[in-house]
Amino acid sequence: MNKELEALLALHAQDARLRSLEGKLDRLLAQKKQLEETIASEERELAARREALEELRRRSRERAAEVDDLDTQIRKYQHQLDEGLLSFKEMEALREKVQSSRARMESLEEEAIALLEEVEREEAAMEEREAAFRRWQARVAEELAELERAIAAQRQELEAERSKRETLALQVDGALREQYERLLREYENPVVPLREGRCTGCRLQVSEITVERVREGREVVTCENCLRILYA
Template sequence: MQESLRALLELQKTDQDLHELEQYKVDIPNQLETMETVQSEAETRLSDQESKVEDIEKNRRQHERDLQAAQEQVKKYQGQLYSVKTNKEYDALQAEIQAQKNRISELEDGILQLIDEAETEQETLETIRGETESLIERFGEERTTLESRLSAVDEDVAVKMDERKRMAMRVENQVLKVYDRIRRNLRGMTVVPIKKGACSGCFHVIPLQVVMQIRQGRRLVSCESCGRILITEEGLEY
């Protein structure tokens, strides 16, 4: 029985390795998906900022066109002043000229404000672009590493599965059946030591008589609470 338990502990270690590898097969795709989401959000933020800068520039160019049109209107009305025949027509033209001059002043102020705004948003754009490019570069390297690791995991699983088959052959058939049944029903360790008089899997107190039976090593002893296979805290030296 002792030899079978030793083989069982080795089998359990292999099963733990397999569990970790299988967890990698879940975790790595999740990490890749998270990276894709973060990168997509960063690219969207960059695109939004580019659009913001472009909209400001479009608005500035429109202001400049409107300014040019207003200036041309002033010249036109000023030229007409010399051909008017009545004071009423003269006053009307002066009013139009003043209105256009007011418009020009507003447009010039607006253009200056848009220039300042464009400079600020352009600086923000360059910062975001730099951050996004750095992130894409870093994620590219990490993605390559993770994909390589994921490919290696499949190979490692195959190796560990072969190793498990060999180890399982060293365990008594009845013991192996009990072990596999417990492993299917419980998370974590299947074979656990008694620590401070209790099962280290569920912390159920183990009677001294049962501890003595485990030390004798004549038969397989399971925790009556959780069903895990018990060994002494010292291991299998008895």
């Protein structure tokens, strides 16, 4: 094989290596993105639960305040009754009011107690949830740090391999390199072996003359169909 073709094949192999390294880097970046999205979604979920608990606390406080207000009201009525400065009719009306207020008080108190218990249950559950989240977060942070280290290493390797490619490219004759770069925009494999009279890029049969020229290896030969560069 002639020196020109040898240099070109070395460049071609380096390009394949670069493509595979770039693919690996892309996969690592996608993994990182997915992990970050999972973290964000878990954080949103936890924030929503915190908000729901806050709303429950607010309802519980409201109910307790209603109980207190009604209690104050009943005491006021009772005081008026005890003073006895009212007419008989007014006294009757007030007694009825006290009775209905007490009935309302009972159901309000029940609600307030139920809410308070719910708040306690939810607070305990939330504490567990927060602790589990912190454990998960620590593990995921480690995973993320590991991914970032792998990405940095991959980038470093790519940079080194890219500079190697520059060196290899300089060893290929200018016109041939241009031809190769042009083909590279179209094909992942612009340089292919000839097998049993067929170009292994497009899989078509090439002419006898082409086969002969490739075998002789004195010049750079291209497939007459797809224009890929051929070697024996």
